[in-house]
Every structure is written in C-alpha cells, then in structure tokens.
Amino acid sequence: MPASPSKTTLVTALLEREIRSGKFKPGEKLPSMRELARKYAVSTMVLHQASRRLEEMGLLLRGARSGLFIPPENKPCELCAFISSVHPGYQGNYYDAFMSACSGAGAVAMVTSCRSDNLEAMLEKKPLRVYVDVGSKDISYNELMRLTRGFETIYCNRFEFAGETPGSGVLSDWVYITEMTLRRFLEAGHKRILFVSHNPVMLEYKRLEMCEAARRVGLTFDSPEFQWCSYRDFQENPARVVRMFRTDPPTAAFARGDVPLREFAENAALFFPGAPPLEKIGAFDSIYSNLPGQEFPSWHWDWNALWKQVFSHKEKCIEYYRPVLRVKTKQED
Numbered sequence: 001m002p003a004s005p006s007k008t009t010l011v012t013a014l015l016e017r018e019i020r021s022g023k024f025k026p027g028e029k030l031p032s033m034r035e036l037a038r039k040y041a042v043s044t045m046v047l048h049q050a051s052r053r054l055e056e057m058g059l060l061l062r063g064a065r066s067g068l069f070i071p072p073e074n075k076p077c078e079l080c081a082f083i084s085s086v087h088p089g090y091q092g093n094y095y096d097a098f099m100s101a102c103s104g105a106g107a108v109a110m111v112t113s114c115r116s117d118n119l120e121a122m123l124e125k126k127p128l129r130v131y132v133d134v135g136s137k138d139i140s141y142n143e144l145m146r147l148t149r150g151f152e153t154i155y156c157n158r159f160e161f162a163g164e165t166p167g168s169g170v171l172s173d174w175v176y177i178t179e180m181t182l183r184r185f186l187e188a189g190h191k192r193i194l195f196v197s198h199n200p201v202m203l204e205y206k207r208l209e210m211c212e213a214a215r216r217v218g219l220t221f222d223s224p225e226f227q228w229c230s231y232r233d234f235q236e237n238p239a240r241v242v243r244m245f246r247t248d249p250p251t252a253a254f255a256r257g258d259v260p261l262r263e264f265a266e267n268a269a270l271f272f273p274g275a276p277p278l279e280k281i282g283a284f285d286s287i288y289s290n291l292p293g294q295e296f297p298s299w300h301w302d303w304n305a306l307w308k309q310v311f312s313h314k315e316k317c318i319e320y321y322r323p324v325l326r327v328k329t330k331q332e333d
Contacts, residue, residue, distance in 0.1 A: 011040050012050040013099055019059050019070065020108035021079075030060070030068040057103050081127040081151075082111045083119060085138040091284060094303050101307035114138040119147045127151065131310065132169075135160025136205065156310045157321075162204035166318060170310045173320040174256075177299055178213035180325065181281050182226070184297075185252040186217060188279065193219075194250035195228040196264045198257065200236060202228060224248070231260035234267040241271070249275045258282035258289040258298055285326050295328035 015036075024030065033044045033051075040047075051068055054060040061069045080102065086094055095111070102109045110127065112118040114134055123130070129152040134144070141161040155169030185193050195210060202210075207221070210228070214221040222228060227250060233241050244250065249272065255261035265278045282289045282298035289298035301323045309321055 007042050007046050008049040008053070009096055011042055011046055012053045014040065015050060015054060016057070016059060016099070016103060017108055019054070020103075024070045026070055027072045028070050030070070032067060059103075078107045078128045079125065080107045080109050081122050081125075081130045082109045082133075083114060083130065084111070084133040085114050085135070086133065091301070092286075092303065097303035098307045100304065101311045104308070105311035107311070116143060116147065123147060123151065129154060131156050132159075133157040136162070136203070154310065154313060155318075157306065160203070160205050162208065168313070168316045168318070170306065170313050170319045170321055172301070172306070173322050175209050175213050175216075176320070176322055177283075178209060178254075179216045181254045182213060182217045182219065184281065184325070185254075185279070188252070190252040190279065191225060192248060192250040192252070193226050194244070194253040194278070195226070196231045196253050196255040196261050197228055198231065198255075198260055200230045200232065231255065231264040234264070234271065241268075245272045245275055250278065251276045252279045252281075254281040254283075256283045258284060258286045261296075262288050281325070290328065297325055297327045299323045300326045 018024070030036070031039070033047045037044045037047050051060055051062070055062060058071065061071050082098065082102075088095060099109065107128075109131075110122050110125065112122045116139075130148050132144070132148070132153055132155050135158050137160070141164050153167065155166040155171060157170075157172050159166045159169065159171055182193060197206070202222075210221040210226075214226055219226045227244060229240055229244060230236065245268065253261060253265060255264070261280050261282050265280055268275065268278055280289075280296040282296060285298040285300035289296050306321045309319065313319060
C-alpha cells in the first residue's frame with residue numbers, strides 16, 4: 001500500500017495554512033525552530049525541511065543567523081475548501097499536488113472528507129470556492145447540493161452521479177479512457193473483453209460511461225463481446241464466473257484499479273488453467289502493475305497537471321483531463 005504523507009509534508013501544509021490565513025504579519029519573525037518543533041511534535045530536521053519548501057514557495061525568508069520571516073509583500077490568500085473521498089496515500093501525490101497547485105494559485109485550502117458534520121463545520125468558514133472530488137458512493141447528490149448551496153463549486157477528477165450534470169469543473173475523461181482501452185484490445189485481436197468492477201452491481205453512472213465508450217468502437221456493453229463482472233465474483237457469485245469462462249472465455253480484461261484486476265486475473269488462472277491468460281490494462285499506474293516480471297499497462301495520472309488545470313479553470317463549463325497509458329516491458333526478477 002502506498003505510504004501516507006510524510007511528517008515534512010504535513011508540517012509544511014500546517015505552516016502554509018497559518019501563513020496564508022494572515023496569522024503572521026508581513027515582515028514578522030516566526031518562532032524559533034525549537035519552538036515550532038515542540039508545537040508540531042517533530043524534530044528540528046523536519047522543520048528545516050518544511051521551511052526550505054516554504055522558502056521555495058515564496059512564503060518564508062531566511063535571515064542570516066536571525067531566523068525565519070514572513071516576506072514583506074506577503075498578503076493573506078483566498079480561502080477555498082476541498083472535499084474528497086480519496087484516502088491519503090492511495091493515489092500517489094494526489095494531495096501534495098493539490099496543495100502545491102492551490103499555493104501556486106494564491107489560495108489556501110481546507111480539506112475534509114464527506115461526512116456531513118465535517119462539511120458543515122468547514123463551510124461555516126465561508127470559503128471563496130469549493131472543490132469537490134466525490135461520487136454517489138460517498139454522499140448523495142441532494143445532500144451535496146444542500147451543503148454547497150450558495151458556494152461557487154468546481155468539480156474535479158470525479159463526478160459520479162447518474163442523471164446529473166455538473167455546472168463547472170475539470171473531470172477525468174473516463175469515457176475516453178475506456179474507449180482507448182477497448183481500441184487497444186480490439187487492435188490486438190481480442191474478441192471477448194471483460195470489465196472487472198469493484199462493485200457487485202453495475203452502478204448507473206458507470207454503465208452509461210461503458211455504453212458510450214462501447215458505441216464509439218462498435219461494441220455493445222454487457223454482450224458476449226464486452227462483458228463485466230465483479231472482482232469478488234469468485235467468492236460471491238462463482239456461478240457467474242463459471243458461465244463466463246466455461247466456453248469461449250474472455251481473453252482481455254481491464255478495471256478502474258490495478259489491485260482488483262490483478263486479483264481477478266490470478267483467480268482466473270488458478271480456477272481455469274485451460275483458459276488463455278488475460279491481457280490486462282489497469283488504472284492509476286500503481287505498484288501493483290509494476291511488480292518485476294509481472295508488469296502490465298496502466299493509466300497514469302499526472303496529478304500536478306490535473307490540479308494546475310483545475311486552478312486555471314475559470315469558465316462555467318466542463319473541461320476534461322486525459323491521463324496517459326503507460327505500456328511496460330516486463331523485467332526479470
């Protein structure tokens with residue numbers, strides 16, 4: 001599992017928040033390294049590393065043998081809110097890249113999960129705008145609308161609510177990702193393609209995306225040529241898997257995550273040794289698609305580029321971000 005944010009990253013974010021909030025006046029000297037280390041319960045080495053990052057961001061000045069100062073021209077920045085259901089550490093530098101882009105845009109962000117009480121407490125601080133990366137599994141659309149009513153809301157990365165249209169944002173283009181995945185499989189000669197879902201039922205917003213991507217390449221979703229099942233079906237619905245693999249089984253599979261895809265493919269090879277091995281395309285280019293000797297292609301998100309696009313977004317419209325498919329050459333152990 002990817003590592004959680006480092007102490008340096010966390011202390012940098014905390015100090016950045018205090019500076020941008022206007023707690024310190026332009027030209028004011030900060031407490032000593034020892035005092036700050038005691039305050040944040042970290043070593044002075046961590047404080048030195050955090051202060052260097054803040055210097056690079058233009059938020060601190062280091063005086064010769066006289067400590068750290070707020071630059072004279074520093075001004076309080078706009079406050080924004082970030083609502084996300086992504087667990088820290090699960091998507092590489094997802095949060096670090098967000099905070100960096102936020103800082104570069106002259107803003108400071110409050111970050112919270114999707115619990116209504118947390119959201120209400122954060123929104124009471126009246127942020128200038130609200131950035132939202134959630135889906136229907138995290139919060140209902142009506143509840144999200146209730147909480148963000150009256151705020152400028154920008155959706156980013158995900159908008160997973162069937163039948164609703166976001167007003168403004170920068171979204172990852174999952175229809176394009178699925179279309180390009182299908183095209184790659186078809187060009188390789190595959191005639192039976194499988195989508196491996198995280199969920200035991202096909203969520204409606206995902207079904208709509210699959211149907212549109214299939215239409216673009218001349219397929220029909222949920223047909224013998226383009227099927228789907230849950231990665232947990234070996235445990236929870238084995239009869240479904242048996243029907244799918246008994247005759248003319250799928251030869252290619254993809255998922256919206258590397259972990260479920262790898263787990264499903266390993267089970268398929270174990271339970272159906274006579275079936276052709278599944279060619280795989282994953283998502284998020286994680287350590288699980290880069291194991292030595294077991295690599296497979298996976299989509300790579302440049303979070304720095306995505307968040308920069310989000311903070312540059314000004315129009316009341318939807319823009320799309322497209323990741324890049326990384327194709328790997330297998331390496332021997």
